[in-house]
Amino acid sequence: MPRPAVERQLPDEESRALVELTREIARAELAPLVEDYEASSRYPREQMRLLGASGLLGLPYPEDLGGGGVGYEVYLQVIEELAAVWATVAESVSVHTLACFPLAGFGTPEQRKRWLPDMLGGDLLGAYCLSEPSSGSDAAALRTRAVLDPGSGDYVVNGTKAWITHGGIADFYSLMVRTGGPGPEGISCLLAPADTPGLSAAPPERKLGFSSSPTAQIHLDGARVSSGRLIGAEGQGFKIALAALDGGRLGIAACAVGLAQAALDAAVDYAGVREQFGQPIASFQGVSFMLADMATGIEAGRALYLAAARLRDAGRPFGKQAAMAKLFCTDMAMRVCTDAVQVLGGAGYTKDFPVERWFREAKALQIVEGTNQVQRVVIGRHLSRERG
Amino acid sequence: MAEPRRVLVLVKYVPDAAGERSFADADSTTVRTTEGLLSELDEYAVEEALSLAESGGWEVTVATMGPEQAGAAIRKALQMGADAGIHISDEALHGTDALGTSAVLAAAVRKFSDEGGCDLLLCGMASTDAGMSVIPAMLAERLGLPQVSFASQLSVEGDTVRIRRDSETATETIESRLPAVVSVTDQINEPRYPSFKGIMAAKKKPVTTWSLADLGIEPAEVGLAASWSPVTEVSKRPPRGQGTIITDDGEGGVALAEFLAAEKFI
Numbered sequence: 127m128p129r130p131a132v133e134r135q136l137p138d139e140e141s142r143a144l145v146e147l148t149r150e151i152a153r154a155e156l157a158p159l160v161e162d163y164e165a166s167s168r169y170p171r172e173q174m175r176l177l178g179a180s181g182l183l184g185l186p187y188p189e190d191l192g193g194g195g196v197g198y199e200v201y202l203q204v205i206e207e208l209a210a211v212w213a214t215v216a217e218s219v220s221v222h223t224l225a226c227f228p229l230a231g232f233g234t235p236e237q238r239k240r241w242l243p244d245m246l247g248g249d250l251l252g253a254y255c256l257s258e259p260s261s262g263s264d265a266a267a268l269r270t271r272a273v274l275d276p277g278s279g280d281y282v283v284n285g286t287k288a289w290i291t292h293g294g295i296a297d298f299y300s301l302m303v304r305t306g307g308p309g310p311e312g313i314s315c316l317l318a319p320a321d322t323p324g325l326s327a328a329p330p331e332r333k334l335g336f337s338s339s340p341t342a343q344i345h346l347d348g349a350r351v352s353s354g355r356l357i358g359a360e361g362q363g364f365k366i367a368l369a370a371l372d373g374g375r376l377g378i379a380a381c382a383v384g385l386a387q388a389a390l391d392a393a394v395d396y397a398g399v400r401e402q403f404g405q406p407i408a409s410f411q412g413v414s415f416m417l418a419d420m421a422t423g424i425e426a427g428r429a430l431y432l433a434a435a436r437l438r439d440a441g442r443p444f445g446k447q448a449a450m451a452k453l454f455c456t457d458m459a460m461r462v463c464t465d466a467v468q469v470l471g472g473a474g475y476t477k478d479f480p481v482e483r484w485f486r487e488a489k490a491l492q493i494v495e496g497t498n499q500v501q502r503v504v505i506g507r508h509l510s511r512e513r514g
Numbered sequence: 515m516a517e518p519r520r521v522l523v524l525v526k527y528v529p530d531a532a533g534e535r536s537f538a539d540a541d542s543t544t545v546r547t548t549e550g551l552l553s554e555l556d557e558y559a560v561e562e563a564l565s566l567a568e569s570g571g572w573e574v575t576v577a578t579m580g581p582e583q584a585g586a587a588i589r590k591a592l593q594m595g596a597d598a599g600i601h602i603s604d605e606a607l608h609g610t611d612a613l614g615t616s617a618v619l620a621a622a623v624r625k626f627s628d629e630g631g632c633d634l635l636l637c638g639m640a641s642t643d644a645g646m647s648v649i650p651a652m653l654a655e656r657l658g659l660p661q662v663s664f665a666s667q668l669s670v671e672g673d674t675v676r677i678r679r680d681s682e683t684a685t686e687t688i689e690s691r692l693p694a695v696v697s698v699t700d701q702i703n704e705p706r707y708p709s710f711k712g713i714m715a716a717k718k719k720p721v722t723t724w725s726l727a728d729l730g731i732e733p734a735e736v737g738l739a740a741s742w743s744p745v746t747e748v749s750k751r752p753p754r755g756q757g758t759i760i761t762d763d764g765e766g767g768v769a770l771a772e773f774l775a776a777e778k779f780i
C-alpha cells in the first residue's frame with residue numbers, strides 16, 4: 127500500500143500543481159525503471175528530457191530567460207519528491223541547476239540571452255567542474271590553467287577536473303580554471319560547450335552508489351574556449367563557484383530528505399507486517415523508537431532546508447543556513463538509511479529491497495558539494511565573521 | 515488568416531482510483547472521493563485535439579458536466595494545452611443518468627455551436643468510473659450528427675474525418691463528414707504531461723460556467739428523480755475472505771496446479 131504523500135506547505139495553486147505533476151511523472155515514468163537502471167549503471171537520459179519538457183530543468187531561474195520563475199521553497203520540494211523515488215534523477219536536476227548558475231547569476235545580459243534559454247529549455251544537460259584530483263576540499267588550490275591566446279582570442283585550457291557529475295554526457299561545462307596567480311583571486315569561470323576541441327571525458331568512475339549517474343574526470347588538453355565565454359570578470363571565478371554552491375547545497379539537502387523519507391516509508395511498512403515473537407516488530411519499543419527518531423530527523427531536516435530556502439527567496443544572506451541544511455540533512459539521511467537497513471534486518475542487507483541502495487546513496491551526499499567537515503568550516507567562518 | 519475550426523472535447527471528472535471512496539447517497543452509485551481527476555480515458559481525446567491544434571487551424575475547448583470540484587478536470591486539460599473550458603454545473607444535476615447527461619451535453623453543444631460553430635466533438639471511449647460508453651452515441655443521436663466510435667487513429671482532411679477502428683477480426687477505416695462525434699480509444703496516442711509553463715498559462719485561460727437555466731433545461735428533466743433506471747439499493751462488497759494457503763512440503767507445485775485447475779484458471 128502506498129504511504130500517504132508528504133504534507134507540503136506551498137505558496138500557491140500553481141506550485142501545488144507542479145508538485146502533483148512531479149509526483150505523477152515520478153510514479154509513472156521513473157519508479158518502474160529505478161532498479162534496472164541502477165543495477166546496470168544506465169543513465170535515464172530520456173526521462174531527463176521528459177522532465178525538461180515539463181519545465182523541471184530550469185525552475186528557479188527567471189521566466190524571461192526560459193526558467194520557471196519559482197522560488198527555492200518550491201524548487202527544492204520538487205527535488206525532494208524526485209529523490210524519494212530516484213535519487214540519481216534528483217541529484218541530476220540539482221547539478222544541472224547548479225551548472226546553470228554561473229551564467230544566470232554572473233553572465234552579461236548578452237551572454238544570458240544567447241545561451242541561457244537553451245540551457246534551461248530542457249534538452250541540454252550541464253556539469254559543474256570545480257574539483258580536481260589534487261584539490262577537493264581545498265578547491266581554491268585548483269591547477270587547471272587557462273591562458274588567453276591573443277591571436278585567436280581563445281583561452282587555451284590544460285588540466286584535469288575530477289569526480290564530475292554528468293562527465294561525458296553533459297552538453298555544457300561550467301569550468302573553474304586558473305587564469306592568474308595562486309589562491310582564490312587567480313580563478314576564473316568559463317562556460318564550455320561539450321564539443322570544445324580538446325575537452326574529453328575519462329570512463330566513468332566505478333562508485334559505491336548513484337550507479338546510474340556517471341561521474342568522470344574531464345580532461346582539458348589544449349582545449350580552446352572563446353574568451354566570449356568567460357563568465358564574470360577574470361579572477362571572479364571562485365566567488366562565482368562558491369555562490370553557486372550555496373544554492374547547490376540546498377539541492378543536496380533536499381535530495382537527502384527525499385532519500386530519508388523513502389527509507390522511513392519502507393521501514394514503517396516493513397515493521398508493520400514483519401512478525402517476530404508473535405507480533406509485528408513495530409510493536410516493540412526498540413523498533414518504534416528508532417522509527418520515531420527517523421521521522422523526527424526528516425521533519426527537522428525539511429524544516430531547516432525550507433528555512434534556508436525562504437531566506438534565499440527573500441533576497442537575504444543564506445550561505446550559513448545552506449551549509450547547516452546540507453550538513454544536517456545529509457548526516458540525518460545517512461543515519462536514517464542505516465537504521466532503515468537495521469529495521470529490515472537480513473532482508474535490509476539484500477538487494478531484494480531498495481534500502482541497501484539508499485544506504486549507499488546517502489553516503490555520497492555527505493561528501494559532494496563540500497564534505498560535511500567543510501560545511502562545518504563554512505559555518506564556523508560565518509560565526510567568527512559575525513562576531514566581527 | 516481563416517478563423518480556426520473548433521473542436522469540443524467532452525471530458526469527465528472521475529474519482530481517483532487510488533483515493534478513499536464512499537457512496538454519495540444510499541440511492542445512488544455516484545462515488546465520492548476526497549480526490550478526483552480528469553478521467554484517464556478522456557486524456558486521449560484531449561491529446562488528439564491538441565495534436566490537431568498543433569497541425570494548425572484548430573481551437574480546443576473542453577467541456578465537463580459535474581459538481582464544483584469537476585473544475586479540476588477542465589484545469590488539467592487547460593494545463594495540457596487546451597484553449598478554453600466550459601463547466602456545466604447545477605445543483606439539480608446530482609444523480610443524473612446517462613440519458614439525462616446526454617440531453618444536457620447536447621444542449622451545451624448546441625449553445626457552443628451557436629456561439630462560434632463546432633466542427634468536431636471528441637470523447638473518450640468510456641469513463642473510468644461508470645464505464646458505459648453510451649454518451650457519444652446518445653449525443654450523436656440527439657444532435658443528428660454522424661457517430662464514429664472507438665477510433666484508434668484519426669485524421670481530418672477538409673470536411674472529412676477518417677478514423678481507424680481495430681477489432682479482433684478486422685481493421686475498419688471509416689470516413690464521415692464533419693461535424694461528427696468521435697470517440698477515441700487508449701491506443702490512439704500517448705497523452706502528454708502538462709508542463710510547468712502549461713500550468714502557469716492555464717491560470718489565464720477562460721472557463722465559462724453554464725447552469726441548466728443557461729441551457730434552457732428544466733431541473734425536473736434531470737437529476738435523480740428523472741432517472742429512467744433508479745438505483746434501489748447500494749451495498750459495499752463484502753470483505754474478501756481468507757485466501758487459500760498451500761504449504762510447500764515438496765508437493766507444493768502439484769497442489770498449486772490442482773487449485774488453479776479447480777478454479778478453472780488453467
Ligand SMILES: Cc1cc2nc3c(=O)[nH]c(=O)nc-3n(C[C@H](O)[C@H](O)[C@H](O)COP(=O)(O)OP(=O)(O)OC[C@H]3O[C@@H](n4cnc5c(N)ncnc54)[C@H](O)[C@@H]3O)c2cc1C
Nearest residue numbers: 254255256257261262263289290291490494495496497499
Ligand atoms: C558522487 C560524486 C559526485 C561529485 N560531483 C562533483 C561535481 O559535479 N563537480 C565537482 O566539482 N566535484 C564533484 N565531486 C567532488 C566532491 O565535491 C569532492 O569529492 C569533495 O569536495 C571532497 O574532496 P576530495 O574528494 O578531494 O576529498 P579531500 O578534500 O581530500 O578530503 C578527504 C577528507 O579530509 C577531510 N578534510 C579535508 N580538509 C579538511 C579540513 N580543512 N578540515 C577538516 N577535514 C578536512 C574531508 O572532509 C574528507 O573527509 C563529486 C564527488 C562525488 C563522490
